[in-house]
Amino acid sequence: MTKQIFVYNTLSRHKEEFKPMTPGKVKMYVCGVTPYNHPHIGNARPFVTWDVIRRFFEHEGYDVLHVQNFTDVDDKIINTANKEGVQWFDICNRYIDSYFEVMDKLNVRRAHIYPRVSEHIPDIIKTVQTLIDKGFGYVIDGDVYYSVEKFPYYGQLSGRKLEDMLAGARVDVDERKHNPMDFALWKAAKPGEPAWDCPWGKGRPGWHIECSTMSMKYLGESFDLHGGGSDLIFPHHENEIAQSEGCTGCHPFVHYWLHNGFITVNEEKMSKSLGNFFMVIDILKEFAPEVLRFFIVSTHYRSPLDFSDARLKEAAASLERLRTAGDNLQALNLMMGAGPTAESTSLSARVLELRDKFMDAMRDDFNTALAISYLFAMAKEINVYKSSVEAAKGKPDGKLVDVMTHVWKELCGIIGIFEDKTAAPKDAAVDQEDAKINDLVAKRQAARKAKNYAEADAIRKQLTEMGIILEDTPQGPKWKRQ
Ligand SMILES: [Zn+2]
Structure with missing residues (x-):
């Protein structure tokens, strides 16, 4: 029986014990990218985060089904395509390839299913139709809107009240809407844009409807875990809940909502206008992908993360210290082993204790920052032990070296560093x-x-x-x- 895992649920604003809907299984949906550019550092953080979370669930014996979408129908893609004079799908294919290239380098394991909007239009139309039939959606001139007043839980995830949202709404809202907060489920076709036939005339899906439709298609009306950046809580995830629950009447749509913290660059907000919108490929010209990955996981996923050259350099130095310990461990493995001593037996117990502490930190809302501190403690033990064996011109305890090697690989595997990819090449x-x-x-x-x-x-x-x-x-x- 594995120990309990606690996760911070944005919906309840509490850490809760993770209870899967089906024992031993985790159904997980993650909001993916809009492929109109190369991945930037704001993309690297969430996908490394969900990768570590998935690795830990799998380590704990769960069978994880991981679905992550590509928003391949979007204004930004259409604009980029028009600027370059190419087709929108050429832009998508180019940057989806780039996404995989970057994430493979960062050792982010691939999701099981990558649904794309353009391949799910009939499903999306069906969801919109259901929402219209159930009185949540209304059609105006080929556009379809969601009536937020009809959904009693609207604002629950983001902790906002509808009346406060209204007070903050801009004055130039579309007057055809019943309520200024109503959002588009479907947009009527405009010249030069991709459009599909539907019962309300030609058009394309609004942004939020895809994630409701595609998550429910592959994971069911209600599933365990939904991940994304904090910037998606409102309106995207709030609207996903309104759409899915409006459609199915099944509450809750998602049992645990997990969100990673914000990213800053040199302690400033990341934005194109500030010129600090870094592409991962540019960072990888200077730093190894493993450094970037290690830098990301060294901070707890819900805390803010500040990128800077200095911090990346610190991460590189820390990673090097761990690598040295790994090399020392390998050297110990190559030495002729001997039997246990009182000292090596107690060191073996200490290593297992550090392993337990690492796991407890991970079980506490995936606290990688704390977990990694135990990895450093273990690195120190390895280094000291190797020095003491060498100083005494003795032989290491073979059993202790086995324990250390096993635990070292296990812990590094959870955070996804020092993995020997040459062992099983997969083209x-x-x-x-x-x-x-x-x-x-x-x-x-x-x-x-x-x-x-x-x-x-x-x-x-x-x-x-x-x-x-x-x-x-x-x-x-x-x-x-x-
Ligand atoms: Zn989404």
């Missing part, structure tokens, strides 16, 4: 195929759930033709190559 083509297979398996599950057995069978046939053996187990579908 990009295999990775892409894996993503496609996971996508098909998820689609088949969704079809089965909707009792659409014809579609489910067709997908199974397609998988068989790809040489995939699919097995339905009590823990869900499992697949392998023939």
Whole structure:
């Protein structure tokens, strides 16, 4: 039986014991990027954060299903495409590739499913139609708006009251709306923009509706965990809740809302006008990706994180200290081992105690900052032990070295550093195929759930033709190559 994990839930504003909806499983949705530019440092933080959180759940024996979207229909993409005189999807493909390239370097493991808006238009139209049918949505000249007054929990996540929001609303709001806070579910087509046919005339989805539709499609009407940056709490996540719960009547839509803290650069807000909007690829010209990753996880994910050259250099030096300990451990492994002594037996117990403390810190809302302090304590023990063995011209305790090696790899693996990627090379083509297979398996599950057995069978046939053996187990579908 694994120990309890406590997570800070933005919805309740408390740390709560994590209780999965299905024992042993975590269904997790993370808001992804709008691919109109290369990832910037503001993107690096959340995705490294959710990667560590996922790694820890998996370490604790949970089977995590991680879904992360790409907002591939958006004003910023359309504007960039128009500026460059190319198609909007060319922009998306270019920057989705860039996203993967950067995140692979940062050792961020890939989500199981990456749904894109452009591939889910019929699903989105269905959600909007349901909201209209249930009285939450209304149509004006081809636009569809969500009526916030109809949803009793509006403002619950962000802790805002509708009347206060109204007082702060700008005067130049669209007068056609029933309430100034009503937001767009669907936008009527404008010239030069991608548009799709729907019952209200040609148009495209509003921003928020995609995450409601795609998260529920792959994870169900209600699921465990939703992640994103604090800047998404309002309006994006508030609106996601209003849409999803309005649509299904199922409360709560998400059990635990997790948000990472803000990012500043040299203690200033990150903004294009200040010229401090750094791309990850530019930072990686100066610092190794592992340094950037280590820098991010050295701060607790909910605390503010300040980027600066000096802090990155500090992170590089700290990481080097850990690397030295890892090298010393490797040197100990290469020495001829001997039996235990009273000293080495007590050191072994100390290493296991540090491991427990690391895990307790992680179980307390993924406190990587504290957890890493125990990793440094362990590094010190390794260095001192190696020096003492060398000074005595003796042999290390073989069992102790095994314990140290095992624990060291385990802890570094959770924060995602010093992983030997050469051990299991996986080329990009295999990775892409894996993503496609996971996508098909998820689609088949969704079809089965909707009792659409014809579609489910067709997908199974397609998988068989790809040489995939699919097995339905009590823990869900499992697949392998023939
Ligand atoms: Zn989202």
